[in-house]
Amino acid sequence: MSRKPILHYYNARGRMESIRWLLATVGVEFEEKFVKTRAELDKLRNDGILMFQQVPMVEIDGMKLVQSRAILNYIASKHDLYGKDIKERALIDMYTEGMADLGELVLHHPYLPLGEQQASLAQIKDKARNRYFPAFEKVRGSVKSHRQDYLVGNRLSKADILLVELIYYMEELDPGFITSFPLLQVILSLVPTWFPVLSSTSNCQTWCSSLHCSPPSPPTSPHIFSQYGNWL
Numbered sequence: 442m443s444r445k446p447i448l449h450y451y452n453a454r455g456r457m458e459s460i461r462w463l464l465a466t467v468g469v470e471f472e473e474k475f476v477k478t479r480a481e482l483d484k485l486r487n488d489g490i491l492m493f494q495q496v497p498m499v500e501i502d503g504m505k506l507v508q509s510r511a512i513l514n515y516i517a518s519k520h521d522l523y524g525k526d527i528k529e530r531a532l533i534d535m536y537t538e539g540m541a542d543l544g545e546l547v548l549h550h551p552y553l554p555l556g557e558q559q560a561s562l563a564q565i566k567d568k569a570r571n572r573y574f575p576a577f578e579k580v581r582g583s584v585k586s587h588r589q590d591y592l593v594g595n596r597l598s599k600a601d602i603l604l605v606e607l608i609y610y611m612e613e614l615d616p617g618f619i620t621s622f623p624l625l626q627v628i629l630s631l632v633p634t635w636f637p638v639l640s641s642t643s644n645c646q647t648w649c650s651s652l653h654c655s656p657p658s659p660p661t662s663p664h665i666f667s668q669y670g671n672w673l
């Protein structure tokens with residue numbers, strides 16, 4: 442039996458959270474080793490296991506993978522969340538790169554000096570409302586006319602999962618945000634049907650507790666990045 446993946450990152454969402462979402466969705470249990478101090482990060486670096494001296498790092502299938510997108514792609518390929526052919530894969534990449542562009546703004550927002558946060562929040566809301574989510578709503582509209590429940594093709598892909606993650610972040614930053622995008626709002630109600638792992642209560646608890654936010658309801662806890670100060 443293969444070992445559980447081990448996730449090395451801060452006790453925060455950050456660049457690891459999407460990886461947690463994919464693993465949790467496909468029902469793969471994982472261990473977390475939180476990097477709690479600068480000295481712990483330096484130790485990982487000095488041990489030579491962080492190729493670019495950065496986390497996330499995931500020990501999986503005998504590899505020590507870094508670069509969050511490479512890790513996501515590996516998990517998506519392994520668990521059939523990456524489309525049925527290269528055209529579907531191109532669409533999945535195109536959509537998830539858009540999500541990542543918006544996600545970068547969301548990721549950096551809590552680290553900004555307080556004086557810059559208001560402008561950053563306004564920029565995030567503007568780009569989400571006027572650039573990224575209208576585009577995803579349009580995709581959703583076109584697939585809905587084909588009576589499909591997924592962004593790409595006729596099966597769940599990492600694009601669906603990462604979109605749901607992003608919706609939760611936007612709801613946290615801009616409560617009620619998703620009501621402006623009714624077709625995307627429907628996706629939230631479909632989440633339990635996508636994830637059979639959610640159908641039993643115990644699995645649901647495992648799934649939810651393995652994530653820093655708690656689907657299927659939007660997260661409400663304060664953002665935990667703040668406790669890591671400026672050594673990240």
Ligand SMILES: N[C@@H](CCC(=O)N[C@@H](CS)C(=O)NCC(=O)O)C(=O)O
Nearest residue numbers: 455456494495496497508509510673
């Ligand atoms: N492109 C990398 C970026 C990784 C990254 O920026 N990691 C940060 C934490 S979120 C880090 O390790 N920063 C310390 C450093 O760059 O020295 C990825 O997506 O994994």
